[in-house]
Amino acid sequence: MKIIxxxxxxxxxxxxxxxxxxxxxxxxxxxxxxxxxxxxPLFRNKKIILENLEFSNIEDNEYSRTKLIREMWGxxxxxxxxxxxxxxxxSGNLQDFIKINGQEILDEILETKKQVIFISGHFSxxxxxxxxIEKKNIKLxxxxxxxxxxxxxxxxxxxxxxxxxxxxxxxxxxxTREILxxxxxxxxxxxMIDQRVTEGIKVNFFNRKAFTTTIPAQLIKKYKxxxxxxxxxxxxxxxxxxxxxxxxxxxxxxxxxxxxxKLNRCLEDMILKNPSQWIWSHNRWK
Numbered sequence: 001m002k003i004i005x006x007x008x009x010x011x012x013x014x015x016x017x018x019x020x021x022x023x024x025x026x027x028x029x030x031x032x033x034x035x036x037x038x039x040x041p042l043f044r045n046k047k048i049i050l051e052n053l054e055f056s057n058i059e060d061n062e063y064s065r066t067k068l069i070r071e072m073w074g075x076x077x078x079x080x081x082x083x084x085x086x087x088x089x090x091s092g093n094l095q096d097f098i099k100i101n102g103q104e105i106l107d108e109i110l111e112t113k114k115q116v117i118f119i120s121g122h123f124s125x126x127x128x129x130x131x132x133i134e135k136k137n138i139k140l141x142x143x144x145x146x147x148x149x150x151x152x153x154x155x156x157x158x159x160x161x162x163x164x165x166x167x168x169x170x171x172x173x174x175x176t177r178e179i180l181x182x183x184x185x186x187x188x189x190x191x192m193i194d195q196r197v198t199e200g201i202k203v204n205f206f207n208r209k210a211f212t213t214t215i216p217a218q219l220i221k222k223y224k225x226x227x228x229x230x231x232x233x234x235x236x237x238x239x240x241x242x243x244x245x246x247x248x249x250x251x252x253x254x255x256x257x258x259x260x261x262k263l264n265r266c267l268e269d270m271i272l273k274n275p276s277q278w279i280w281s282h283n284r285w286k
Contacts, residue, residue: 019086028081036077044281052280056206071276087163102244106136106174118229121194129230130165130190141167141182142190165253199273207265210285217259231270
């Protein structure tokens, strides 16, 4: 039964979080990498990941792709092991582990009180992106997908609201209404655009049609919001480069489909900077 499996997963993860806290950040991150490489392949079909890489022209042979997959699982594991330390990146002794590029873009948003859409994908430790934006005193609401494991989801929601971004919006129809509410309250919106959706449109993503969310495009058209791409990359195991790029310019005549295609191209460029730090295990082109 799912409920029993979810409960045991929850207990194991809570136990591991306790171990991580006891051994410290760097040792935990290294241990998490090992856990990810060992257990990650048990949860996802390697065939799907290899196909995703092949169709996207990432690496040119199966050996190189297999190596990249192993690095991807290691990255997954590091992210998992870093959750118990997430608050320390905001106000503790890990603040200096993040280098911010494009600080002037955040300064301008704060000074002008302009609302923007921050777009990104599940790169490296993606949780740090919304956290660091809110840390700069920018009013923010972040969209997230609840975990299937409802025991664990409660814990993760508490971590996110307390240490990452207090305004959390659940993905879905009710989430769309929440987005509008937060926009009226003066918030900018943080949105991951790399996951498969069922309510979007099919446009090219790495030269293959993939269902893609149109929420950013609709907000751009309706509210004339600027779009700021955000990318985070792990450096030397424990450190991060967090980059805020110049806003993307859209022509007023661009329709929702054209805007969505441009956003996918932007996402592709960010993925290609370090393919092993993106999550290739999603069945993105299903």
